[in-house]
Amino acid sequence: MTLRSAHVSDGTRFEFREAVVGAVTALVTEAANFFLFDHSEAGSVLAIAIAVVGLLLSVMRQSLQVYFSERFSRIDKLAQITGLSLSSDVASVSDLLRAYLAVGEQELSGLKQEIVVEATTKLRRLAMEKRSALLSADLYAHLFQQLDNCRSGDHVHAVSLSSEVEWNDSQVERNYLEKNREAAGRGVEVSRIFVVESGALSRFLSLPAIVEHTVESTSPLRGYFVSRGQLEHDDRELLMAIGEGFIDFNGRVAFEDRFDPAGRVRGVITVLPADLERMRSIYGKLQNMAVPLSRGLAPTAS
Numbered sequence: 001m002t003l004r005s006a007h008v009s010d011g012t013r014f015e016f017r018e019a020v021v022g023a024v025t026a027l028v029t030e031a032a033n034f035f036l037f038d039h040s041e042a043g044s045v046l047a048i049a050i051a052v053v054g055l056l057l058s059v060m061r062q063s064l065q066v067y068f069s070e071r072f073s074r075i076d077k078l079a080q081i082t083g084l085s086l087s088s089d090v091a092s093v094s095d096l097l098r099a100y101l102a103v104g105e106q107e108l109s110g111l112k113q114e115i116v117v118e119a120t121t122k123l124r125r126l127a128m129e130k131r132s133a134l135l136s137a138d139l140y141a142h143l144f145q146q147l148d149n150c151r152s153g154d155h156v157h158a159v160s161l162s163s164e165v166e167w168n169d170s171q172v173e174r175n176y177l178e179k180n181r182e183a184a185g186r187g188v189e190v191s192r193i194f195v196v197e198s199g200a201l202s203r204f205l206s207l208p209a210i211v212e213h214t215v216e217s218t219s220p221l222r223g224y225f226v227s228r229g230q231l232e233h234d235d236r237e238l239l240m241a242i243g244e245g246f247i248d249f250n251g252r253v254a255f256e257d258r259f260d261p262a263g264r265v266r267g268v269i270t271v272l273p274a275d276l277e278r279m280r281s282i283y284g285k286l287q288n289m290a291v292p293l294s295r296g297l298a299p300t301a302s
Helices: 003-035 041-082 090-102 106-129 136-149 171-185 198-204 228-234 236-242 273-289
Strands: 131-134 155-160 189-196 222-227 246-249 253-259 265-270
Touching (some): 131 136, 136 171, 136 246, 136 253, 136 265, 155 273, 189 198, 189 273, 198 228, 222 273, 228 236, 236 273, 253 273
Parallel strands (some): 189 222
Antiparallel strands (some): 131 265, 155 246, 253 265
C-alpha cells in the first residue's frame, strides 16, 4: 500500500466518523433547543453556532485531505523514480546528485550528460536483467561481502569444476578460503561439490584448500566428490548445465564462474529467480550422486 492510498483510506474512515458525529450533534442540539430552551433565541444561536463550526471543520478537513493527498502523491512518484525504500542507499544517491551539480562548466556539460546516460542505461539493464558481469577484483569483493553477510542457519552451496585457476596459492584465494572458514565458524553451512576427473584426484587432494574440505579435516567446510567422467557418461546434459561452476548464497544471490583464456577469473552476479532455481536444481541433482570428499578416494600407487 502506498503512503497516499493509506492516507486516503484513513480519510474515508474519518469522513464516516465525522458524519456520525455530525448527525448525533445535530440531534442533541435540536433536542436541547426543544426541551431546554423551548425554541428560545439562545437555542437558535447555539444551533447556528454549532452548524457554523461543523461547516468550518468540514472545509478544513477537505483542505487538509487535498493538501496531504498531493504531498503523498509526490512522495509516491519520487519512490517510483528513485526506488526509495528503507533499504535504499539514499546517501549514495545524494552524493551522485551533488557530484553532478558540482560540474558546472559549460565545456563539460556534454561529457557530464554522457556519464548520466551511461549510468542510467546500466541501471535500467540491471533492473531488467537482474544479473551483471564482474571482473576479477569486483568478483572477489562481492564474494567476500556475501560471505560476511551470512549468518547462522544460512547456506552456501557451490559447484566447482576444479579448474587450474581455482584453489591456487594466491593471496586472494587464501583470503577467500579464510572468509569461507569464518562463515562456517558462525554456523553457516558451507558445502562444495567438486566435479573432478578420477585420474586427477591424487594431485587435487594434495592442495591445502581442498584438504580442508575432506572428512579427515577438522575444518567446518564440507566437500563432496562427483566423477566428471562418470557424470559425462551418465548425464552429459547436467554436466553442461553446470557451466564453469557457481556458488549460491542462501538462494538470494549467486555467482557463476567465468574463466578467460588468459586464466583470469571472471564471474556473473545474479538475483534472477530463474537462475537461482536452476542452480538449486543442479546442486540437488549432483548431491544425489556425490560422495563425501575423502583423501581415501585418491588411488594408491601399486
